[in-house]
Amino acid sequence: MTAPLDLLDLDELLSDEERDIREVVRRVADDRVRPHVAGWYERGEVPVRDLAVEFGKLGLLGMHLTGYGCAGASAVSYGLACMELEAADSGVRSLVSVQGSLAMYAIWRFGTEEQKQRWLPGMATGELIGCFGLTEPDHGSDPAHMATRARRDGDDWVLDGGKLWITNAPAADVAVIWARTDEGVTGFAVPTSTPGFSAREIKQKMSLRASSTGEIVLDGVRLGDDARLTEARGLKAPLSCLTEARFGIVWGALGAARECLHTAIDYATSREQFGRPLAGFQLTQAKLADMALELQKGYLLAMHLGRRHDAVGLRPEQVSAGKLNNVREALAIARQCRTILGANGISGEYPVMRHANNLESVLTYEGTSEIHQLVLGQKLTGIDAFGG
Incomplete structure (x- = not known):
């Protein structure tokens, strides 16, 4: 038998380093995911923190970012890693994607140096979990009309609203939350321990069951201006x-x-x-x-x-x-x-x-x-x- 991707000898498009990265990710998927994923899926649960630490040891979290403990890998290498992870399960790949390409990337691209130092090294190792709060119960494909609001109160910001279908939310230590302000859409790096922040696990999913998905409620969440992603301007x-x-x-x-x-x-x-x-x-x-x-x-x-x-x-x-x-x-x-x-x-x-x-x-x-x-x-x- 010929493997499907071998028909056109597509492996020859990769460098030796890219093949090595692919094989490392394939092995961790074989060892840490495939033996357990059917059970995780059936039970509707996944050991987010354990997997994050394992992936962090291999440099998979935020692997395409540079600095702050990130691997600085190429886009193709990151893509190959995503391919091998999703070959095991889409939910497991989502854990890595949301951590690295949404939560970490938002802080890396739009955050202050203090925010980057506070969050990114721990997120790269998997010791800290992040999520990305954009989608809302009534505003999925239309984020321009999001209902979540952030208002000034002295030197602070107060956030009210809700986000839905947020991967990693129930396990997260930091949530990147997007809210409407008088100046336009603004992002905040919100510690999930902040009073007024809560995340509920969504149950009874028929899909992505080996993934932690939550609903976020923001009820008068008070933050200092040091939580605002200062370089994020608009949608x-x-x-x-x-x-x-x-x-x-x-x-x-x-x-x-x-x-x-x-x-x-x-x-x-x-x-x-x-x-x-x-x-x-x-x-x-x-x-x-x-x-x-x-x-x-x-x-x-x-x-x-x-x-x-x-x-x-x-x-x-x-x-x-x-x-x-x-x-x-x-x-x-x-x-x-x-x-x-x-x-x-x-x-x-x-x-x-x-x-x-x-x-x-x-x-x-x-x-x-x-x-x-x-x-x-x-x-x-x-x-x-x-x-x-």
Whole structure:
């Protein structure tokens, strides 16, 4: 058998260092995640702090940032790490993405030197957990109309409002909270021990069950001005953080798709029906060929974006193109692989249905497919169709 990504010898696109990083992350996923993740998913829990410390030891948290204990790795290396983590589980990759590309990146990019020194070294080691509070109960895809407010009270700020579907929130030590002020949207690094801050674990999820997700309530949270992210001005600041995190999803979704396709190939070559392996039927081979093709196309897209990110940076619409295509195709691959496994496809013994369920959330969070279509449409036509 040929592994799906070996058809076009895509491994040759990587440097020796990039392959080494990939192998290290793959080993930690094999050792620390795969033996347990089916149980975590079934129970709806995940050992966030234990995993964060393990990932911190390998330099995976904020690995693409520089200074403050961060590894300063390339965008492609970070993408490969996301791919290997999500091959184990999307929720585990989300832990790393939210920690590094949202919470840490926001402080690293927009915070003061004091804020960076206070939070980033501990977040890089996994001793401190961060979350990113932008999405609200009534304002998901439309953060410009967020209801959370921050008002001046003397030298302090007082925050009131709520955030929903916030990864890592129940375990977080610091929450990057975005709020409307008289001066526009402003970010705050909020210690979660601050009076008036509370985070409730969201239960009964059918997707991303091996991920800690919470609802944040801000009830008169009083902060000094030293909590304000002074370089964050307007809605472009949190949206730039989302662009940073979406890049990891471009790669991560491929990991989930690859794991499903590997599982389907192994199953189809060993399972016999009507006197021959499932893989010996033309319809099965057609499914496998089409899925392998889409997986490789997605990998080439991710690689192009990664190399461009390292060379000159990426524009938001380029990241939107990557997330739109790769998550959409990864979900289609997971669903198709489920059909090859038949009834066994819904069993927790195999990772396929878990990945398919997770990818339903990945399709939605950090910009729905429709939002990314509108981003591309606006770039193509010059017309803003949001809300139209």
